[in-house]
Amino acid sequence: MSDLVPPRMRDDCFAMPQGVAWVPVDDALARLRAALVVVEGTEGLTPAEALGRVLAVDAQARRANPPQVNSAVDGYGFAHAATGSGVQRLALVAGRAAAGQPFAGRVPAGQAIRILTGAVLPEGVDTVVLEEDCASDGRWVAFDGPVRPGANTRRAGEDLDEGALALPRGHRLRAPDLALLSALGIGAVSVFRRLRVAVLSTGDEIIADPALPALPHQIWDANRPMLLALARGWGFEAVDLGHAPDDTAAIAARLDAGAATADVILTSGGASAGDEDHVSALLGARGSLSSWRIAMKPGRPLALALWQGVPVFGLPGNPVAALVCALIFARPALGLMAGAGWAEPQAFAVPAAFAKRKKAGRREYLRARIDAEGRAEVFASEGSGRISGLSWATGLVELPDAAVEIAPGDRVRFLPYAGFGL
Numbered sequence: 001m002s003d004l005v006p007p008r009m010r011d012d013c014f015a016m017p018q019g020v021a022w023v024p025v026d027d028a029l030a031r032l033r034a035a036l037v038v039v040e041g042t043e044g045l046t047p048a049e050a051l052g053r054v055l056a057v058d059a060q061a062r063r064a065n066p067p068q069v070n071s072a073v074d075g076y077g078f079a080h081a082a083t084g085s086g087v088q089r090l091a092l093v094a095g096r097a098a099a100g101q102p103f104a105g106r107v108p109a110g111q112a113i114r115i116l117t118g119a120v121l122p123e124g125v126d127t128v129v130l131e132e133d134c135a136s137d138g139r140w141v142a143f144d145g146p147v148r149p150g151a152n153t154r155r156a157g158e159d160l161d162e163g164a165l166a167l168p169r170g171h172r173l174r175a176p177d178l179a180l181l182s183a184l185g186i187g188a189v190s191v192f193r194r195l196r197v198a199v200l201s202t203g204d205e206i207i208a209d210p211a212l213p214a215l216p217h218q219i220w221d222a223n224r225p226m227l228l229a230l231a232r233g234w235g236f237e238a239v240d241l242g243h244a245p246d247d248t249a250a251i252a253a254r255l256d257a258g259a260a261t262a263d264v265i266l267t268s269g270g271a272s273a274g275d276e277d278h279v280s281a282l283l284g285a286r287g288s289l290s291s292w293r294i295a296m297k298p299g300r301p302l303a304l305a306l307w308q309g310v311p312v313f314g315l316p317g318n319p320v321a322a323l324v325c326a327l328i329f330a331r332p333a334l335g336l337m338a339g340a341g342w343a344e345p346q347a348f349a350v351p352a353a354f355a356k357r358k359k360a361g362r363r364e365y366l367r368a369r370i371d372a373e374g375r376a377e378v379f380a381s382e383g384s385g386r387i388s389g390l391s392w393a394t395g396l397v398e399l400p401d402a403a404v405e406i407a408p409g410d411r412v413r414f415l416p417y418a419g420f421g422l
């Protein structure tokens, strides 16, 4: 075991410079990135167990892929040097070379052998012609020359050489990566311990479970299932802290439970500076709160604090704002803590299918999707209580901080949900 000690987060790690009123999104992201550290702990897993996990150590090829020169097609193999232009007629040697059934002998120059895809080239063979380009009666094979030397063959190590870097530390393993690791004979990988993400909803009006009855002044908890699903989808272990009413002691008890079982806590609701904003009040009193007034819409303040050394993201209660803040701030932050590094969202420049005018000094995220013509259309209402727009959308349009007037056909940045891992 190593005795390395990870850097500790300082109480004031989330502090913003004095006198800053509205923090631009990019400044807030840069501060967040600088403040957070990777969680401790790794484990060894087989590729089959490692889907969604983050490599803690570079994965290197145990041997070359392919290990030996082999045929890329079903056809006939021979030495190129003995062939020329015009019709070529070569005698076939007895036997064949197939994948997993190498031909033991040598193919004399001027002769050919039946060879199948994936078969190691027998001694004396360096070139293959495709079956469809040949005529054969089982004793002879005929085809038109000239043939390119080495045609239809795969060089040993043409994909990766032995010892080559297959996947770097910090890479999050997807299904195709399991194919690569396995193909290279990598039977075990070292991955970071799974990040544990706790989720808490707050608010006197919130009913925790949609199966329970709700009075007209009550609403069902929309944020917790969404945030727990985000955390799981990102490959983390989701810890459900349930719901707490707007009561400081109740919220503190849930945060204690979160700090004991998780690496990071996401709360929603009560994060502003109003009378009923008990999360920010509590974090301010006991959690070295930094309330970031981020110049973005939707968003309002994002509360960041440490609770018993565990980072807390106080997301807005509004589900639209909660999702946007989770995607823009929590996702890269949690990725960093999980060892995967800081990931910028994937973005495409596409023509707008809408018109809009916005003022300077605030970044805006609109619920959007791509229409049949490949343009970004936006949800009819920007009202941040309109949860149906989140489901209508397949991504967000990001409008820059500076003032813009968008006319149909202008290029805008489209951030697909898929690029956020949704």
Ligand code: AMP
Binding pocket: 201, 202, 203, 205, 206, 219, 220, 221, 222, 223, 224, 268, 269, 270, 271, 272, 316, 317, 318, 319
């Ligand atoms: P707050 O941030 O607590 O001021 O809440 C802002 C708005 O979001 C209010 O209309 C809340 O009722 C609503 N809200 C807060 N938490 C949730 C939640 N978990 N699910 C759905 N709506 C919520």
Ligand code: MG
Binding pocket: 202, 203, 204, 269, 270, 276, 317
């Ligand atoms: Mg509230």
